[in-house]
Amino acid sequence: MPTPPRPSPAPKKPSPKKGAPKEGGSVKKPVLFGLVVVLAAGLLGFVSYRVTAPDGSASGTPAAATATEPDPDVYRELAGLARRDAGDKQAQGRADAPVVLIEYADFQCGYCGKFARDTEPELIERYVDDGTLRIEWRNFPIFGDASEAAARASWAAGRQGRFWAFHRAAYAEDAKAKGFGKERLRALARQAGVKDLDRFTRDADSTAATEAVGVDRQEAYRIGATSTPSFLVNGRPLAGAQPTAVFTQAIEAAAAEEANVGSAGDPAK
Template sequence: MPSPPRPSPAAKKPSSTTKPVLLGLVVLLAAGLLGFVSYRATAPDPASDTPASATTAGADSDVYRELAELARRDAGDKLAQGRTDAPVVLIEFADFQCGYCGKFARDTEPELIKRYVADGTLRIEWRNFPLFGEASEAAARASWAAGRQDRFWPFHRAAYAEDAKEKGFGKDRLRALAQQAGVKDLDRFARDTDSAAATEAVREDREQAYGIGATSTPSFLINGRPLAGAQPLAVFTQAIEAAAAEEANVKNAGEPAE
């Protein structure tokens, strides 16, 4: 989907702990420049007959490892589900007004939870990445507030229900969604939604997204490997299983021989 206008440089200053130019390149490649990726993987080095893949694979691996370190693996993270020691972490950067994010939430994510979160393979970590104005900002803060009462994921389902975004995300609507999600203290929910802590939490998530070069939603990292858009289920299952297999190989390689 078309990328919305980005905020001013002050609003999107990347974190000092990231390398936005290099990481942004990887995300852009994942967003659709598959022809370039194929070319780079097979084109000869101008100075030799060695395929470029032989000289770039190591650099790419370093970037993927750095991106993988963005996983928080925090047991107290209210906007995450799955074991903190799961071998695979999927980080999703999304906006509640994004139609493709809703499609992923309704059609793909429940199956990933059923297949991989339930058996301990996958952990899903949500990052609020509001791009479409104040309504997106308000919904992001409200989702965080619902999380303070352990109702983020029910709120997430309610906000991404079919045709939910057409009803808007005004104060009354957000309160109704919270009630639908089972938030018990609605007055606290309203205070938390409007709090400085909610604003800061959303800012940190968005800063992380811009820091890795993400410009549209949904954007994903699967053990550091970027994946853009609401791709078919098979794309996610393949990526998750490949990441799990890679982690298993690394673990086995590190175990002493008997």
């Protein structure tokens, strides 16, 4: 009898590459967050264009009203990123404000400066001062070593209660052109009213500063943010230094939604 052919050896299962996500691992949620940010930010960007269209084609009904939106549960998870820590030096507004705007920004970002100078003061006056809005800052340095140094310096200024004064000084019209070298950062701290400049320098160079900035940056990457400024308004993504009207619309819509939930209960439950 002829000898039966030997079965071919089973192919070896390739070993996973170092650093590759494991099957069944928890990688889907960050990817999902990223997709939501891209979709929603693009959608809101289109709405902002329609609202401010130069050709007179703006409509009173936002395009978003007829668009398919992501699962509301994802927005709720994104809204959960608000820290609402009453002692947070990089936040302003009541910890229990119905609306939280989280900003991911870089001190070398021109559009971040535009938002800080042109839009944020109006939002503070209209919504933070009356208790509707809380603004939480996240350091998201993406433009190199100078951005990283400015982020650590802002954290150090915050250790002495002067984060927002430093923020204003660093985003002044001519601040970016002067750079963010060590002596320049110290000058900005002095301008911001930081009292102990030696402590400021130590804090800015500390491991704690590096770690704090790293936590903020990783949060930004985890939700899929790739540019500055990026925002979340009660979990709803908004990209870029949009016109003030886009922010007021988003804040008022979020406040109305929260008021509705508070008076009628969460319809999803």
